[in-house]
Amino acid sequence: MSQLSYARYGKDNIRLYKVDKNEKTGVQTVVEQTVCTLLEGDIDVSYTKADNSVVVATDTQKQTTYILAKQNPIDPPEQFAAILGDHFVKTYPHIHVAHVKIIQHRWTRMNIDGKPHPHSFYRDSQEIRVVEAVTRENEGVTIRSKIEKLLVLKSTGSAFHGFHRDEFTRLPETWDRILSTEVEAGWKWKTFKDLAEVKKVDFNAAWEQARNITLKTFAEDDSASVQATMYKMCDLILAAVPLVEAVDYALPNKHYFEIDLSWYKGLKNTGKDATVFAPQSDPNGLIQCTVTRKPKSKL
Template sequence: MPQLSYAKYGKDNVRLYKVDKNEKTGVHTVIEQTVCTLLEGDIETAYTEADNGPVVATDTQKQTIYIKAKQHAIDPPEQFAAILGDHFVKTYPHIHAAHVKIIQHRWTRMTIDGKPHPHSFFRDGEEVRVVESVTRENQGVEIKSKIEKLLVLKSTGSAFYGFHRDEFTRLPETWDRILSTEVEAGWKWKTFKDVAEVKKVDFNGAWQRAREITLKIFAEDNSASVQATMYKMGEQILADVPLVEEVDYVLPNKHYFEIDLSWYKGLKNTGKDATVFAPQSDPNGLIYCTVARKPKSKL
């Protein structure tokens, strides 16, 4: 006999834009987000008995996002996600958990004639800030913050040698290579008991610090491998942001291969003479890492 073992539903890809206008200075601040809300609870009969009674319509969820955006700040996105989750769990007695995902898109203020423009912005890359939260009835708020689609490259300062070799290994060792990756970095916060506790946290400062650490270590580390470099990044974020419990990175290799041009009049373009490369799309290396705090020892 079959049974419904798990279910959730909601509204995805809700596009949201908000402008804060400083009437005194004429300076505008803009935020653009893509929001997803998913609800779970006592909703079984909607699936098993065609009973729509427990369904909070996905259009209702969309309208709730807009209304809450009008009533509250939507930056930092962690706080807005917690406000949305708290609303759904407290408003509907049969809803016991609310999942919220927010993708915050980049708009950077233009500099015109050497001065920040009050109301003009540009999109400087595809990097996004992502928040994933779950608000559970009587259990608090779980939040994960992320950086995604941050494309970075350095033309030296990376090596890869001393790796395991066997009869299937063809990759040569290298002491100087191009290192490029599209950063996906996430950090999981301690569980917050309520929205009031969430509002006390400097999420923007933590996001800025995590981004700075990622870029600084990437640029300055004499990298023995992607694995070694990403571990240093996670270790430093844990040291700098005490409320974070664990950090994870996903770093795909963006390969740039040397091109042998010696066939043309002995032209040197390999090893230390390599200056022209062929960017590769696939296949590529893909490296994962989670760095967590050690459990406190029990006395």
């Protein structure tokens, strides 16, 4: 005999775009998102008995997303994700958990003749803002915010030496190297008891702080290793945003290797003379960590 151990379903890749129009100033603001909604609850019979009476159709979930986007702000995405989750859990008695993932795509306002244009935008990178929210009936809302696809590079200010060596080690030590990575950074918020509590949080300010800390630390840290630099980033974000319980990073190395050109008339292009490099695709190092707050000591 078999049994259904776990089930959820929903609508993925809901493309959503909203424009807010200030009629007085003529300034417009745009937000573009890709939304995924997944529902859990008393839905077993739809799988085991072919009984569709418990199914909130995925098309219904899509239409609900559009209607709630019309009725509510969709930025910050953390708040909109909680609005969607709250709706599904409260509207359908047999739905007990709602998972909402939102990818917010980057549109940056154009500056024309030195002035912000009121309604024109451009995409200046592939960086995305990601939110994963779970609303559980009678338990509250958990939210994780993320930065993904933020490509950064610095041409000096990074070293890597003093690492373990054995018979399998070929990597030379270096006191000056190119450091490049595609940032994936996430921060987990404390559990919110309800939607009202979520609406009190300035998620956009926290996102700006996390992003600025990431860039500033990357640029200014005299990096002994990716590990050491990413720990500093986590520590600073925890200090800056008290409602965040944990911060994590995943930083893949984007390698740039020196090219020995001495074969051509003794041309120097290694060590301190290196100015021409070959960007590498793979294999690459991948460094990850999660940093949490220390438990409060009991007196």
